[in-house]
Amino acid sequence: xxxxxxxxxxxxxxxxxxxxxxxxxxxxxxxxxxxxxxxxxxxxxxxxxxxxxxxxxxxxxxxxxxxx
Numbered sequence: 001x002x003x004x005x006x007x008x009x010x011x012x013x014x015x016x017x018x019x020x021x022x023x024x025x026x027x028x029x030x031x032x033x034x035x036x037x038x039x040x041x042x043x044x045x046x047x048x049x050x051x052x053x054x055x056x057x058x059x060x061x062x063x064x065x066x067x068x
Contacts, residue, residue: 036042066068 019031
């Protein structure tokens, strides 16, 4: 619940509320276009993601374990 309160404070500003209204009225693509224009990027970027299994167990080095 505390995280929700923190995030609400973080995103409850004029710019975010304006984007929220655009999203309600027009949808996702309009918000992406506005953010892309404001940041000088493109709204439709392609992102690739790949995973790799390492050949050794590195847990002894103190790396966090996310899988069993």
